[in-house]
Each structure stands twice: as C-alpha cells, then as structure tokens.
Amino acid sequence: MIKSMKRLLAGALCGVLLAGAAPAIPGSPVEMVAEAHGGRTDSHGGHKDNKNASGLGSYHYHCGGHPAHLHENGVCPYDTAVQETKAVRQETRAAVQETTAAVRETTVSGNCSWDDGTCGWKQDGDHHKYRCEDGTMAHNCWKQIDGCWYSFDENDCMRTGWYDEGNDRYYLGTDGKMVTGEVTVDGVKWCFDESGKLIR
Secondary structure (H helix, E strand, O other), X not given: OHHHHHHHHHHHHHHHHHHHHOOOOOOOOOOOOOOOOOOOOOOOOEEEOOOOOOOOOOEXXXXXXXXXXXXXXXXXXXXXXXXXXHHHHHHHHHHHHHHHHHHXXXXXXXXXXXXXXXXXXXXEOOEEEEEOOOOOEOOOEEEEXXXXXXXXXXXXXXXXXXXXXXXXXXXXXXXXXXXXXXXXXXXXXXXXXXXXXXXX
C-alpha cells in the first residue's frame, strides 16, 4: 500500500514537472504564462524583487504591461510623451550649439600688424594674438583654433581666467582654452556645459 502511494505521488510530481517545462502553444485551450517572480505592484507601479530574479535589482517596474524595467530619474522609458519631450530638448540644444558656434566663428576685421604676413599665433609683449587665414586679427570674438575655443578682446588679445558675456560666465585656462565639464579653480570645483557656460 505504501509503495503504491509512493508511485502514485511520484507519477503526479513527474506530470507537474513535465507540464511546467512544456512550451505554450498559441491557440491551444491551455496557455501557461511564466513569470520570473511573483508578487503585486505597489501604488507607484513598482515591484519588489528581493531575490533579483529580473537582474534589475531589488525594485523595478511593470507599468503599461511592458517587461520589467527601471525608471531612471523617475521617468518611465516607455512614456512616449516624455521621450518626445526629450527629443525636442536634444534638437533644441543641438540648434543652440550650432548657432553659438556660427556666431563665435564670425570675426570682426582688424588691422593686420604682422610684417611677415603669416597667420597663426603671435606673441605681443605679455599678450597672445591670433591672425586668421584671411589676414584679419581675431578681434573681440570667439575663435575655434585646432578644435579648441578661445576668446579675444577689443585689443585682439587672448582672454584668460573668468570671462562674463551677457548673463553667461565662462572660464578660460592660462593657455586661453575655454573649459567644459568639471574643473577645479582656486580649490573650488565648478561645472560648465558643452558650450562653456557655467552651470554651477
């Protein structure tokens, strides 16, 4: 009797295991849905996953019927309105940078004072000046030289240090190059955007 019960129990367990391993056939009367883990979502659409079955950490989201995902900076990657807003912001940022570059590339003609007629960097006392390819001096403008941005004053001299232009603030290194990203100046860390403007 005991042996019969053991065989019956073993057979039932095998049937359950085989049924769990069988793939679901679309259109069949019985479909199986496999989840990596159980549990309900909370009021935020979040789901605790303490065993990290999803591989996304101990907490993730299942909103909108989408696969398990994270909300970076509190934003759902499947939220189309947010994605469209991000795209518009990126396009606007690109347009502003393009316009800024075009404005900076425009130079005001000045008197050429170099006798040798060559273009490039020139030392004038304690100041550095730059003669453009068209023979004019970089004068009261921004100029991109060898991939780096420089600013020149009304006397054609390269600026260094802090420089305010309208409501924007920039920092130009001792070599005159405009800085971007995080930079430490006099022991204080500052952050500048891609166009060189001080952020914080």
